[in-house]
Amino acid sequence: MAPKMTTSSYAVLALLDLKPWTAYELTNQAQRSLRYAWPKSERLLYSEPKKLVELGFATTHQEKRGGRTRNVYAITTEGRDALREWTHTRTQPPRLEIEALLRLLFADHGSQEDLLRALDEFESDIGEHHQAIVELMASYLDGGHPFPQRTHLSVLFATFQIEMFKTIEQWIEFARGEIDEWPATRDLGMTPRTETLTRLLAQDQSPLNP
Amino acid sequence: MAPKMTTSSYAVLALLDLKPWTAYELTNQAQRSLRYAWPKSERLLYSEPKKLVELGFATTHQEKRGGRTRNVYAITTEGRDALREWTHTRTQPPRLEIEALLRLLFADHGSQEDLLRALDEFESDIGEHHQAIVELMASYLDGGHPFPQRTHLSVLFATFQIEMFKTIEQWIEFARGEIDEWPATRDLGMTPRTETLTRLLAQDQSPLNP
DNA sequence: ACTTGATACTGCAACTTGCAGTATCAAGAT
């Protein structure tokens, strides 16, 4: 039976449309550019191009790079047609997996230090990428975009990421302040501070930017 | 071989610590409370409690509810110990899957309308939950929290969600404005507007809240 | 000559999801 095109298949196909890549290069590219939109494992990025070849959406040929062979994948006309079709289909709902927030929800099983450590880890994961994006933008100003005609898309996406990261970092700082006021993690319930917070949220107001 | 405890296993175990549930009730609870921290399928929420029983972290007994039987799961002392251990372990990095952003990155395969539709879908997915959280907070003020002693945790988590949703909604509005200025989706490259944006981002400044 | 890190790729077990299917019961519609 013919394999099925998943969203991940289209993601890889769209990368192949930029230029031919080896699976190895795809893994690097996908890690860097898709990490905060459509994160995929190295393993999958090695499998997907094969599937695309089977479907006639890509071709492959071996190249010799200093004695070692490597499989280079390129998109076909059918592949480009498939990409155009894809843009008309329904988008999947967003999905956020943030274990640090799970730790927060169930923080009453550990100490405040445990919770703060989870927030630290969250912050450093986000901070790393935040910094990388800022540096990437600086490099774009020096004409460093690998596909200059696509700069408008990359930058609008980067805007999303920066806004997101800033919000998360602000919230983490705010959360630290709240947690520091706690006498414990368990059984606090509706404290005066929590009540103030709840009132703001019930009116859809931001407690961080009042 | 003994099954392995995953983060999802701990999530279920933590829910069981609140009170005994049937798998069916767990699916509802997890959908409502964990959807934006640790989203899990109905199928998994039926499987995990069985695994917990096998590990000795939960017990199960059949209840008769009007002639129909149902399996109710409850946490054990060992389960509570396991939860306490869990709080000391390393947190996994966050993972955001947002197909609408993938559509943005590769918007040059479709029309502006295609891209705007993807953003609309993104907005309505977010908006639905945004509204639900606001209403939930209003209900907390009326003493509607199912586990009142845990209100401080729920509300701090809700703060995160509201901030996140607001930021996303603001960005979508901003992105619409940008896209409306485009003459096409393809080959725009570094337009004057994009350059202004890039300059701001390279200095880690928010283009939305200048 | 040797170690290290980048390049390049595969096999496999385990985790997770989506979907179809099965069945009972309560409540409202006809």
Place this chain on the structure above:
DNA sequence: ATCTTGATACTGCAAGTTGCAGTATCAAGT
């Protein structure tokens, strides 16, 4: 009084995805 609908309750299975171990070559620095 029967019928439909929606909530409750659960399972099997195929397919998508990940993590990890393993294999191998090559370039560059020690």
